[in-house]
Each structure stands twice: as structure tokens, then as C-alpha cells.
Amino acid sequence: MPMHLPFTPNHVQLISACYPPNAALLTAGPDYRPNSQELSRMTYYASNRPGKINKLASELEKRVRLDSRKAKAGNIRARSSLLITLATIKALATECRRDLPLLTASLLASVNLALTTLSNDLEVAARAGSVFTAWTTYTDGHLIGVDQSITQDYMSCLQAFTTLGRFGSQDQEVMNRTRLIGLAALTGVVTSEALYHSTQQLKAQVSIFMVALIAPLLLVEVSALDHEVSEVKTQPNSPYLSDFRNRPTMERRATSIHLHVTGQTGPSHRDVANAAMRALSALFEHSNGSQAGVSIQAAIDSLSEIDAWDKPEHCRWFAVRAAEWTQYQYRYGIPTRLVECLVQDQDAPQTTGRHSTLAAMITAVFTSPIPLVNLSTSDIISSLISVILRRVAKDPDDALLPALVETIASLGTHVYYTDQIQDLAGELISRLIVVETNGVLVNGKSDLGRVRAQAVRCLLAGLHSLIHAAEMHDIAKEDGDDGKTVHRAALAESGVTINVEAEGRTPRPDGHVRPSRRSNVSPEVWQDTLSLLCDADYSVRADYSSTLVSYLEREILKLWDCTDVDGVKRIRAIAEGPTRQASINHSVIFGDSTTRLLNALHAHLYVLATSTNLGVATRSHTPSSQRSVNGDTTTDDAKSQGDDTEENAPSRRSIGIPRSRKMSVMQRLLRNIPSKLSSFANVSATLSDYGNMLAILKAVQMNLPIRGLVTGVPMLLALDSALQGETSTDTASVQRVQAIRDVLAQTWLAIGKVWECPGVVEIAQNVRALSSPWVAMWLIFVQAIPENFSSRLPTLPEPSPGTFHTPQEPSAFAFAAAAADDSVRALDCEGLLLALVSCETVQEATSLDRQSLLRKLTASWSAESAFKDETQPPSASPPSSDGLSPLVKVLPALMPLENLSRASLARSTRGVGITDLREALEGRSSLSNTNLRETAPSLSTLEHASTAHGEMHKLAPVRSRASQQRSRFAGPGEVKDVLNKLGIGKVNTGGMLKPSFTSKKAETR
Known part of the structure; x- marks a missing residue:
């Protein structure tokens, strides 16, 4: 033992006794450990006298400072002494873990000195890392960010270990050994309370060492990383460092960091990546939401720093x-x-x-x-849309657009509530209509139309891909994530045969397909996009046609269609019971949301086929439109704030655009239709437009046969009637007429095939004049014709979901003289109608007889009337003179016998009784019943609806206090109305219902 001078303090003597003699320092390796007996005495002294810990730590820090300086100069004994001192500090920190704050300042200062002075000595770095890991294991982190000197030393240690963790060298063995030491120390950091105690300090720390955890991953192939991930799961214990064990502080064991043994197989890149992966997994596992966001932000900054x-x-x-x-x-x-x-x-x-x-x-x-x-999928899709519009404004051909479309589509793969996809589609449609109407603000660009068209096409591609991805999500749920790429419900409803036996599946006994776990995009949400069919840019019209066909085939709800076990769709009766039949009859005759969508669709298709000027001019670009489209938040006037309220409204209401503006757009389109179609030479539609129109009409008839028949046949008749007035012999006009006749013939052919009506199929097949007798004989023999045999129209390409393709170019008319044998004769509409209404399948499915069906299909039709049907708000009952509900109207057929309970169906939700009569006599009924008011109400803002929902509401008329006092005494009209409701007044003989109870006395009166 070394000799001590007189009056040497006891703590100094205890520390000095832990070292071997100076002559033995050169042979202290390779362990470089203090004397175990004297070390135990010192730690026992410190643990029983916490007041002496500070003196012991200060003395050890002095020795580290002195030995580091000498070791840097090449003193081998000083290096040995430094290693022993660091081992002594670790033992002191382990045994005095309860009083670790008293040791923290000197410990971190010692580690920092050793790392900064001897940064290239791996053995010193490993010993300093062990001391640092012991401190991170037992600390609570309260001193970080509070004590400035401790915080500086701690951050300096993090920087030093980060440098070791991303060390680069030509010698891979040295590089990997160095990196493992740094990663071992950083693993102690990510499992320490010092990192997670303060979010502010976590951000500062993670931004320092994250690059050391990311860099090793880039040196290994992704397949190897996947293998290492599975190894981390199956073998939690690392061969190079012992993992942090989640135990109370007093029961934890600090990690010991050891060097790789020289001469053995050196650590590979995969070993280093494994260590980095363990540290990263520990970091994210211990993080909450905000901390995980900070960590991923630091990772992104690190990827930028190393240019990865x-x-x-x-x-x-x-x-x-x-x-x-x-x-x-x-x-x-x-x-x-x-x-x-x-x-x-x-x-x-x-x-x-x-x-x-x-x-x-x-x-x-x-x-x-x-x-x-x-x-928050809504916030995410809103942000992605904003990025799309920004990039389109910068460059219509920006390389990021396809990736953004794919990103929007990926949102549909995670469906967490039933209306999620409908909400996301509503958000997309809302912004789509804003761009359609206002365009995109472009700085320094002249081609505004191309920018607008690209923006609309991007949003359309995102909409189509989003719905398709949600469809794939349903498959994964139903098939157990087996990677199937065919939506069974969609294919079954589209009429595609599914061979369930070939797939090893047993069909359900009832032959039905389990419905989706999400809500489909409703027709109300989709309805405002129909104006894109008549857009001025053909690429927009083509993309929307493809998206619309996909929506009709896979997304829109298909009611009243039955699919057998073999997967083949067959039209059947729409109802199995009288009550259900009455309800569905009401939807067929008076319309529902899908019917309104089809009315509007056929109106737009009529405009597309006959209008001389497609598209409408976009609004001028104002600061408000720039903010609404691109997502800016600055505003200068009150009007811009109102526009922002509109555009941020929920998608269920008017899809972000006031209905009046959409109506004005359609009115402008309708004005482009000549009052008398004497010539089709100036019609704007191209040959491809008529091909797209045919694809849409076929999709309607094949996927929505009942409502498509009721809404589509009147439009087909009106379009055929418009052709009859064509008198021009101009080549352009003749060819357009031939194209429209081709569309009509092919649509009628589809109707005949869907309803299995031979008369319709025969008439539709023979509309083309055939010069070759052999072809005509062959058609008569096979009694069939290929679907595209008589069609010269281009087919609509099927879009690939998740991709943003280049704009499609239209196929224009050749405007050459049409051959006589290639013309399409006019349709025999009378024969088609008679054959259709005589079809028993049609009568059975619609529950209408021949005459009623004929009146329904031959009703007067115009694009204006169909558009008015679209804009009418949905109502629970059809318009009628007597105000009776449809269920009451069909009651005589359902219940022909006298039934006293039938009268209950005619009652309102609140019955009329003696209280109403008393209020009418006293004049109080006018206060609650707006129908009984006789005086003009005053306006009040007490019941003014909030504009936060994105719609401008008028002030609700609310009766003032004075007017309430004036109506205290009611007039005789109110009393008479109440008496009539009670059945005491004159009996309504024009209605379909009789009074609930009749008596001879009442009849005598």
C-alpha cells in the first residue's frame, strides 16, 4: 500500500488504498481493477456517511483530470491509473445509488474529461461508457436542465458517444468496434429517466444522438434488417451489451461495456445495425405521443444530415x-x-x-x-391536398404528384369507423369543387387552364384510389389478410362469377356476401362532382368518366339486386312482403338519393352530347381563393373569412360550395344547348366523349338496373327525339348523329341483355345497316352480336388505382364522308318501349303494370327538369294534394279490411287533444305552432344559426314579446283548425282514409 503523509484526510486514504503500488500499475492489465477489499471499505464508508460522498467524488475527479492529461502525453502508468479510477467511480455510483445526485457533478465531469482527452483510446472510452451507463441506470434525471454545469457535461458526453457511434474508418473492424461502444452508451441513455423526464430536454438530447442510431442501418440491406428485427424479437439479449431491465431503480443492474476481443472474428455491419436497432426500439417503446413525434423529427433531420x-x-x-x-x-x-x-x-x-x-x-x-x-385522417388528407395544390401551382408536371396520389390512396387501407371513407371522400370532393370553380392561384404562370386541369385530375385520382384502397381493406378483413386483390361483394354485385369451389371456400347457405364494415360513399356526397362530365378540358372529362364508372360499379349501394350462390346476378322481384314492397315502390316512383344522382347524371350526359360549349369560366383569383385552395391562413377582408368558413365546413353539407353556385354552373351549361337542335356540327363533344358516355350509361344499366331504367329511358327517348330534328347534311353533323345513335343502340342493347328482354335485344342489334349478306345471315343464325360489333366508339380505359397517369388525348372525328353501309339507322323507339314494358321481368321488378310502366317511361323529360329533380331536397313523402304519407296511400291495397289501427298511421308524431283546443281558445297555440300564426313575426338573433358549419343561414323568424302579447286572444281560424284535426269539424271526403270512429249521430248531422 502507498505511504500517506501525516494529517492525510480519511477519504483520500480510502481512495489511495484502492490503487496498486506504482510499480504494479504497468502490470495491472488487462482488467485494470482496483483492490477489491479496499474498494469495499471505501464504498461502505460512503454509503454509511452520505456527507462524505461529495469529498470522495471531488478527489476522484482530480485524479481523472491529472491522469487524463498525463495519459494524453503518453504516460502508460497514468493511463492505467485512469482506468482504475473510472472503475472506482462506477463502483461508488453503484453502491451509493440512493445518494447519486451527490455524485452526479463529479461523475459526469470525469467521464467528459476522459472522452474528450483520450477520444481515440477505445479501452478508455469503453470504461468511461460503463461509468456513464451506471449513472443513466440509477438517475432520475431531475438535475438535467436545472444545474447548468451538469447539463453541459451531460450534453458533452452525449456528443462524444454520438461521435463514437458514427465513427468512420477504412478498417471496418476498428470502425464497428468503435461504433458498438458508442451505441452501448447511447442504449443506456434511451433507457434512462434522464431522457424522458423533460420533453424540452428530450428534444435537445435526441437531436444529438439520433444520427448515430440511424447511420448504421444504412450500411445493411433491407432484407438483412428484417432478419435482425426478427432476431431482436426472438432473442432480446444482445451478445455485446446486456439490455436494460425494467425494474425499480434500486433493483436495476448497470450495463458493463466490454471491448471486442482482439483476434476473434470482428463485429460486422449487421452486428452494429442490431445494436442500433435495439436502441431505436427502446427509444420508441418508452416514448409517448409527443415524444415519439420529437424522435421521428430528429430522425428526419438526421437523414438530411447524412444525406440518406x-x-x-x-x-x-x-x-x-x-x-x-x-x-x-x-x-x-x-x-x-x-x-x-x-x-x-x-x-x-x-x-x-x-x-x-x-x-x-x-x-x-x-x-x-x-x-x-x-x-386524424381528416387533418392528414387536408394537409396532403394542400401539398398537391401547392406543387401543381409550382409546376403542373411536378414529379411529386404521383407519390402524393399514392399517399392519399393509402389512407383508405386503415378504416376505423364506418363513415371514415365517406368523410375523406367528402373532403376530397369539397376541395375538388373549389378547384373546379375557382381554379388554382398561380404566380407568374400563364397556362392557368392546364394548372387547373392537373389539380382536378390529381384530386380525382386520389378519390378513385382512396375508395379502391378501402375496398382492398375490406377484403383483407374478410379474407384474414391473405392478400386477395378482388373485392367479393363488388364483383358479385357487378355480375362477375366467383368460383368459390376453386378457391377452397364454402359459400354461405343463403348465397349472400357479408357486407362491408364501412359506409359507402353516399350519392349526396358524390352528386356535386357531376359537373366535371361537362368540363372544358377533355383530360378532366375522361378521368372523371373512369372514376364515375368505377363508383357505379363498386361503391354505390346496389339495392333490389340479388346474387345467387354461383355469383351470377339475376334481377328478381324487389320485395318479398307487402310492407317492404310499399317502401321500395315509394323509392322507385318518387325517388331517393340514388335516383336524384341518376337524374342529374343523365341531365349532364344530355348536356355533354348536345352542348355547343362545354365548361364554365373559373372565378378570378383573389386572396381568398388563394387561401381556400392552397391552405393559407392570412386574410384581409371579411369576405375571405366567410369563404374560409365555407371551405372548412364538414363535407356532408353542400360539399363546401353553396348549392346556389352549383346551380348557376349547371344553368350556364344548359344555356349552351340550342333550343332547336337543327344541326350537330357545332357540338363540342369529341368521339371519345361519346365512347365515355356509352361506358357510363352501360354501367348505370348494369349496376342499377331498376332506377337506371326509370331515370335513363326518358333521357334516351329525349336524345333520340333531338336527333329526329336534325336536318343538316354537313359531314360533321352527320357523324355526330351517327355516334349518338350508336350510343343509344348500345345502351338499349345493354338494357335488353340486363332484363333478358329478347324484343329489345333484337331491335337494338339491327340498327346498323349491313351491306354484307353473309354477316347478316350469320347474325340471324346465332341470334347474338358481340357487344362492340356495331360500335365505332373508343372504349373508356380503366384507370389503375393509386397511380397518376398522363393526360388522355381525345379521339376526334375524321369528318370524312360516311359509307352507306356503315351508317346507323334510327332507332324504333316505339317498338323498344313496347317490348320493354311488355317484359314480365321488368313488370315484376318494378311492381308496375304495362300501362303504368309505359306512362312512367314516356313522361316528358328535359335536362332542366332532371336537374330540378336533383336539386330538390330529400323528403319523407312525395308531393301530394292531401298531404298523406306514401305508406297511408298504399294501405287500401295492403289492408283491404276495416282496421281501426290503420288510422294511427295518419296521425302526426304529436296527437291533437283537449290541451290544443284549450290553447287555441286562449290564443296560446300560435306561440308554438308556426302554421297558426297570423301576424308578421319580428326578427331576432337569439335563434340565429351558427355559421361555423359553412353555410350562410338566414335569420330565423322569432316572435317578439309584443307580438306574443297581441296574439293572446286567438281568432276563430285557429279554433276551427284544431276542431278539424279532432274530427269534430267537416269530414274530408277527398282523402283516402275514413274517420277512425263513425257513428249514426255524426252521419245524421
């Missing part, structure tokens, strides 16, 4: 794993922060790899099978 955006596969892998490692209830923070980072860079002049990779990371997280609860 050119490795999108690794970035996508990291984003998915970060979401997987985060706790279940906080995973939403990962994609949310990624979207925020993408929004922050939306105004960049050029698209960079950062933009594309961020979009790919968001898509990867959404398309992964990881559940993301509490995710």
Missing part, C-alpha cells in the same frame, strides 16, 4: 418499424409528424429526394398492417 434521402427503401423500412415499435396508443404520432414535415417543404422551388422519400414513408406506414388508432 437517396435510399428510399431504408427510409420506408425505418418509418414502418418506428410505428411498430411505438406504443399502440401513440403510433399516430409517427405519420402525423411525417405529414407535417412534408407540409413544411411544400413551397420548395423544385421537388427533391426528400419530398419523394417522405411521401413514400407516409405511404409505407399507412399501407403496413400496423394499426394506427387515434389517427
